[in-house]
Every structure is written in C-alpha cells, then in structure tokens.
Amino acid sequence: MKAVQIVSEPGVRLAAELIVPADAKLPVPAVLLLGGGGPSPHGIYPLLEAKLHAKGIATLSFDKRGVGASTGTFIDAMTPMTDDARAALAYLKSRQNLIDTGRIAILGLSQGGVIAAALAAEDPTVAAIVTLAAPAGQRGTMFLDSMREKLMAAGMDRTASDRVVSATRIYLDALTTGGAPNAIRSLRVELVKAFVQGGWKRELAEGAVQTLSQPATSSLYTVAASDVLSKIRVPVLAMYAADDTVVSSALSIPEARRALSKNKDATIVKMPDVEHGFKPLSYTTEGKKEYRGWPISDAASLNLIDSWLPQHLLRTVK
Numbered sequence: 001m002k003a004v005q006i007v008s009e010p011g012v013r014l015a016a017e018l019i020v021p022a023d024a025k026l027p028v029p030a031v032l033l034l035g036g037g038g039p040s041p042h043g044i045y046p047l048l049e050a051k052l053h054a055k056g057i058a059t060l061s062f063d064k065r066g067v068g069a070s071t072g073t074f075i076d077a078m079t080p081m082t083d084d085a086r087a088a089l090a091y092l093k094s095r096q097n098l099i100d101t102g103r104i105a106i107l108g109l110s111q112g113g114v115i116a117a118a119l120a121a122e123d124p125t126v127a128a129i130v131t132l133a134a135p136a137g138q139r140g141t142m143f144l145d146s147m148r149e150k151l152m153a154a155g156m157d158r159t160a161s162d163r164v165v166s167a168t169r170i171y172l173d174a175l176t177t178g179g180a181p182n183a184i185r186s187l188r189v190e191l192v193k194a195f196v197q198g199g200w201k202r203e204l205a206e207g208a209v210q211t212l213s214q215p216a217t218s219s220l221y222t223v224a225a226s227d228v229l230s231k232i233r234v235p236v237l238a239m240y241a242a243d244d245t246v247v248s249s250a251l252s253i254p255e256a257r258r259a260l261s262k263n264k265d266a267t268i269v270k271m272p273d274v275e276h277g278f279k280p281l282s283y284t285t286e287g288k289k290e291y292r293g294w295p296i297s298d299a300a301s302l303n304l305i306d307s308w309l310p311q312h313l314l315r316t317v318k
Contacts, residue, residue, distance in 0.1 A: 006062060008072075008087035015069035016062035016088065017042045020098050021053045029103035029127070029313035030058040030092055034085055034112030036133075036277070036295075037216065039067045039074055045296045048107075051306040057313055058099060060092055076216035078114070078223060085115045089123070103127050103313045107305070109295060110134060110247060110276065113238075114225055121231040128235040128312040130305055132296065133247045133276050136238075136255035139224035144169055146248050151198070160198035167194040168212065172221045175213065188213070229259035236266045237308045239278070239301065243291075246276040267308070274298045 006014040020028060031052060035044055042061040043049070049059045065084055066074030085106075093101045105128040108116035113134025120126040135142055144165050151161040171187040173179075179187075188209055195205030211217055229236075238256050240249040249270055260266035273281040279291040280298040296302060 004091070006084075006087050006091045008065065008084045012065045012072035012084065013070065014062045014065065014084055014088065015042070016060060016091070018058065018060045018092075018095070018098075019049065019053060020058040021056050024056040024058075027096065027098055027100040028056055028058045029105070030060060030099045031309065031313075032085070032088055032092060032104065032106045032116075033059055033061040034106065034108035034115055035061075035064070036108075036110035036112055037076055039076075040064050040112075041068045044294065045107075046294055047302055048296050048305060051302060052309065055306075055310050055314065057310065060088060062088055076111075077219040078111070079219065081111065082115050082118055085112075086119060089119055089126075093125075101125070103315075105129060105309060105313055107309075108132070108134065109278070111220075114223055114228075117225065117228050117232060117236075120234050120236075121228045124234070126234055128237075128309065129232070130237045130239070130309065132239045132278055132301075133241055133244055134225065134238065134252070135220075135223070135247045136225045136229060136252040136259060138226055138255075140169060140172070140221055142223070142225060142251070142255070143172075143221045145251050149248055149251065156198045160194075164191070164194045164198055167191040171209075172212065172218055176218055176222050226255050226259040229256060230262070232260070232263060234265075235312050236260060236263060237305070238266070238268045239304070240268075240270045241274045241276055241278060242270050242272045243274060243281070243289075244276045265312075269304070271298065271301050271304075274301060 002018045004016045004018050006016050008014055041063045063070040065072035092099050092104055106116040107130040109132045113131030116129045120129045148161050148165045167190050171191045174184050174187055191209050192205045196202055240253055256268050275291045277295040278298050278301045279293045
C-alpha cells in the first residue's frame, strides 16, 4: 500500500492510494477504480480490491478533487471528473517499474462508468473496462427519457411529464450551449411553471430546477454515452442493477447493446436483487427491502468481476 499524489489540471493534486500485491512478480496488471457521482473518496470498493490483490492485480483509487486530502474545489461535473481520471490513468502508465502498462483496466460506477468508457474510447492502450450502472443513450435523450420515467413513477401524468421534459430540454440546451443570460432566466421561469402545472408545489419545483441548473446535473445532459460506447473496441463488461432507481436499466441496456454491437468482446448483464451501488438485498424485521454494505459488495456481482477482469488482465506475458 502506498499513498501517492497525482497532478491534475488546473493545479490540482489528487490524494491517491496505489496498492501493489506484495508477492506479485513485477510489473503487474492494474485496475483504476472510479467512484460514482458525489464526493467520492478513495478505497470505497474494499471487497473488490481484496479479490483483485489476491490474484496479483494492483489497484489505484483517489479522493476526488476537494475531497479528503485532495486539493482543489469539488465540482461534480463531467469535465473536471474526466480530467482527474485521465490524470490518474497517466500516473499508472508512468509507473513502469511497478505496472505493466499494457494491462491496465478501468472500472467505474455510474458517473465513473461513463468516464471509464470515455477514456477507453480515446486511449486504445486501455486493456479493458468494467462499467456498473453507467447510463447509455444519446445526448440529451438519455437524460430526458430517464427524467420522464421518474416523473411518471412519482405520480405525474404523461401529458404533464412531457410538458416538463420539453421545458427541461429547451432550458438545458440554452444553459449548456452558452445561451444569453436573459433567455436562460426566462426559460427557467417557464420550467418552474411546468413543474407547478404538473402538480408540484412551487418550492419543490424551484428546488428541482435549481438541481437541474447545477454543473453536476447539467453536465450529465451533455453526455453522449452511446456514441462513446460505439467507439470502444477493447473488452467491455457492462453491468446493470435490477433494482436501480437512479439509472434506468430498462432504458440503458437496449442502448448499450446497440452501441456495443460491433464490439467483439462486450458482455452486458443485469444483476438481480441489487441497487445502484451494487449492494446486496436484505429485509428488515418488518419485511421491507433494504440494501447494506460497501459499494460493489453483492456476492454475485463481485464474483463476476473477479472472474472477468483476471481473464482479460492475467494473460501470459512473453
């Protein structure tokens, strides 16, 4: 185990942990581990890391910028998060004394899965990727379809949901493409009005629009995940959670299948009885569902990753 620092842009230092199995013959294969959205620290997948270390595979994880011991300001938007992951990948490649740079995989959950795919699409030297609960779909469409599904699940009728989604599309298009401030303010008012017409209280409507306006959310609107996936030719394991209430498996799985249809080594699976973080299902004494444990602690999910990654990283090196 070694605490390291990774330089990212602009002037950010990421506090990271590189773990190289003690008895492994150097250089070793490695997996870059990426967390999901939110202020994710390093070391959030301890059960998975233990399995990989036991097979001689190193791991690198890091505190997001502005989190833990990392410097900078935490801005949970796609561009800075991708920049930091790219810097971490470059760091692994620089450690040729420890790491076999031809056998580096990337694993990411949710936001991290989208970033893992983006890095693999731009860097053909990445050996493989594992994505967990990573949304798939076209720019804007993926975001809005998921939003419509959640609004209707919460009780808003189809007509009102379509009205909110349409107003959201117009608002976020302007917000993410540098629209005029006066126009953006006007569109924001119209979006709040659409939520209110759909039965929401004004305070809730304004809170929802505030969330949509934040970089962490608005940057997701710009992600063209299917376009990125279609460019990947390295092996991919794309895992989705049957009980996910954050990323719709019903919407993402068909899109992922289409996008990866030309990839000769792509596996797409839906794991039963797990939620967005791939924690296992249990029941309270009252019989209610709950999910407990570390992210990626479901036994079946762990075993699948523990089988798939070594198959792609522990090939014979001549």
